[in-house]
Amino acid sequence: MVNSCKCHNCIFQGLLFESLSDEQMETICATREEEDYAKGDHIFEEGHRVERFLYLKDGLVKLYRQCGPERSQIISIAKPKDFVSLLNIFGSEHYQYSVSALEDSTICTIDLDLVKQTIESNGAFAMNLMKKMSRSSDGVINNICNINKKNLRGRIAYILLYFSDTIYKKPEFELPVSRREIAELIGMTTENVIRILSEFRKDGIIRTNGKLIGLQRQDLLKKIADAG
Amino acid sequence: MVNSCKCHNCIFQGLLFESLSDEQMETICATREEEDYAKGDHIFEEGHRVERFLYLKDGLVKLYRQCGPERSQIISIAKPKDFVSLLNIFGSEHYQYSVSALEDSTICTIDLDLVKQTIESNGAFAMNLMKKMSRSSDGVINNICNINKKNLRGRIAYILLYFSDTIYKKPEFELPVSRREIAELIGMTTENVIRILSEFRKDGIIRTNGKLIGLQRQDLLKKIADAG
DNA sequence: CGCGGCTTTGATGTTCATCAAGTAAAGTGG
DNA sequence: CCACTTTACTTGATGAACATCAAAGCCGCG
Numbered sequence: 001m002v003n004s005c006k007c008h009n010c011i012f013q014g015l016l017f018e019s020l021s022d023e024q025m026e027t028i029c030a031t032r033e034e035e036d037y038a039k040g041d042h043i044f045e046e047g048h049r050v051e052r053f054l055y056l057k058d059g060l061v062k063l064y065r066q067c068g069p070e071r072s073q074i075i076s077i078a079k080p081k082d083f084v085s086l087l088n089i090f091g092s093e094h095y096q097y098s099v100s101a102l103e104d105s106t107i108c109t110i111d112l113d114l115v116k117q118t119i120e121s122n123g124a125f126a127m128n129l130m131k132k133m134s135r136s137s138d139g140v141i142n143n144i145c146n147i148n149k150k151n152l153r154g155r156i157a158y159i160l161l162y163f164s165d166t167i168y169k170k171p172e173f174e175l176p177v178s179r180r181e182i183a184e185l186i187g188m189t190t191e192n193v194i195r196i197l198s199e200f201r202k203d204g205i206i207r208t209n210g211k212l213i214g215l216q217r218q219d220l221l222k223k224i225a226d227a228g
Numbered sequence: 229m230v231n232s233c234k235c236h237n238c239i240f241q242g243l244l245f246e247s248l249s250d251e252q253m254e255t256i257c258a259t260r261e262e263e264d265y266a267k268g269d270h271i272f273e274e275g276h277r278v279e280r281f282l283y284l285k286d287g288l289v290k291l292y293r294q295c296g297p298e299r300s301q302i303i304s305i306a307k308p309k310d311f312v313s314l315l316n317i318f319g320s321e322h323y324q325y326s327v328s329a330l331e332d333s334t335i336c337t338i339d340l341d342l343v344k345q346t347i348e349s350n351g352a353f354a355m356n357l358m359k360k361m362s363r364s365s366d367g368v369i370n371n372i373c374n375i376n377k378k379n380l381r382g383r384i385a386y387i388l389l390y391f392s393d394t395i396y397k398k399p400e401f402e403l404p405v406s407r408r409e410i411a412e413l414i415g416m417t418t419e420n421v422i423r424i425l426s427e428f429r430k431d432g433i434i435r436t437n438g439k440l441i442g443l444q445r446q447d448l449l450k451k452i453a454d455a456g
Numbered sequence: 457c458g459c460g461g462c463t464t465t466g467a468t469g470t471t472c473a474t475c476a477a478g479t480a481a482a483g484t485g486g
Numbered sequence: 487c488c489a490c491t492t493t494a495c496t497t498g499a500t501g502a503a504c505a506t507c508a509a510a511g512c513c514g515c516g
């Protein structure tokens with residue numbers, strides 16, 4: 001029977017629909033494991049062996065590198081339907097970065113060898129996966145380059161618009177990250193993140209209440225982001 | 229006949245050897261075109277349609293983004309056997325970046341649709357390509373993150389070691405890039421690139437004569453790069 | 457209740473970009 | 487081949503942007 005694995009709404013449905021036979025779908029789903037993580041939980045760490053193929057079913061996670069005892073760099077934020085392990089699953093035996101949950105999250109995993117076998121036996125599947133992978137890497141590189149060339153105000157504006165436009169799709173949201181994590185995401189100090197958020201608040205560009213953020217002047221934010 | 233296409237030493241030999249039948253190899257090679265570019269030539273530009281699969285047979289090229297009339301960012305430098313178009317060939321119809329030659333270069337291209345067909349029909353080939361792609365993206369992301377977290381002296385040290393260790397495999401080499409391009413590669417101003425190179429020269433860490441660079445104290449450079 | 461982590465603001469100093477000016481090198485047209 | 491123009495390289499002076507340091511308030515949690 002198809003879909004006995006309860007993946008009706010799973011990304012694999014879309015990704016594999018045209019490409020997998022019912023049997024293949026069943027075989028893959030049979031190896032599926034689902035795991036819940038609470039906000040703050042570590043999902044895996046840099047250096048660990050890559051053993052399963054992961055994707056984010058629900059929640060929000062960060063991919064980051066440890067750069068010393070007190071410093072880390074957030075490389076990317078993954079949202080539902082992102083393939084968390086995609087970035088380096090095929091390039092290396094070990095993870096190049098760590099992943100932890102920014103919100104309560106559900107991760108689905110399937111057997112990695114089986115995915116590899118499926119790539120080899122099913123060309124359409126391989127092609128689809130390749131596209132996903134390519135877009136994913138492109139997005140990360142693009143983001144980093146965009147942030148890099150901006151000044152601090154531009155970076156804050158950019159990241160606020162990112163949360164609003166890409167993650168939450170609304171102008172008010174609860175920040176899933178601490179001020180410090182914002183700093184790690186856009187390469188600046190915690191103090192300056194706070195300073196510039198205060199500045200924006202005083203100028204009436206945003207409203208803030210703890211983690212709650214409201215973008216009141218998206219037009220201005222866009223200008224600041226572009227000018228930066 | 230196998231290898232009638234003169235690709236004996238071609239990277240495809242290695243990549244496809246185990247995975248392609250003689251016929252497949254022949255078919256692919258039949259679409260092959262080779263093109264020579266002089267130092268400074270544009271190979272393709274941001275926004276152009278992706279039509280062929282490219283790899284660098286000989287020479288050195290830069291991948292970069294235009295950020296305004298007078299600014300660009302170098303994303304990566306590709307050396308022989310790198311798949312120049314790999315980073316976004318499957319993710320988008322159009323190039324996300326421009327490529328031009330840093331040294332006289334030879335580019336081989338093959339029909340993109342044929343590559344896609346081969347991915348679909350030959351799983352081992354798909355898997356190999358995926359690994360390449362994954363490593364390539366990883367390398368770019370890793371490099372950018374490494375550079376990002378360093379101060380200016382650390383960046384210069386890092387990039388000098390990069391040319392020495394990764395590109396030329398010797399401690400003396402002729403810089404393939406201008407001071408300005410170094411600046412675009414590691415995110416700083418031309419003036420400061422020059423200043424720090426002079427500083428290193430005065431401290432006896434390197435010798436310079438125009439584009440000719442000799443790393444006299446690699447140990448110190450490593451320290452500076454790591455400390456940065 | 458007190459401890460540690462997160463947030464906030466101010467004061468200070470460093471790093472780095474910008475501006476300016478000049479030299480060297482490399483391409484261009486007569 | 488030489489004047490001419492342009493581009494690359496170099497150095498110094500200045501100021502702006504940003505990190506660091508310090509101190510205090512806040513909040514959740516054992």
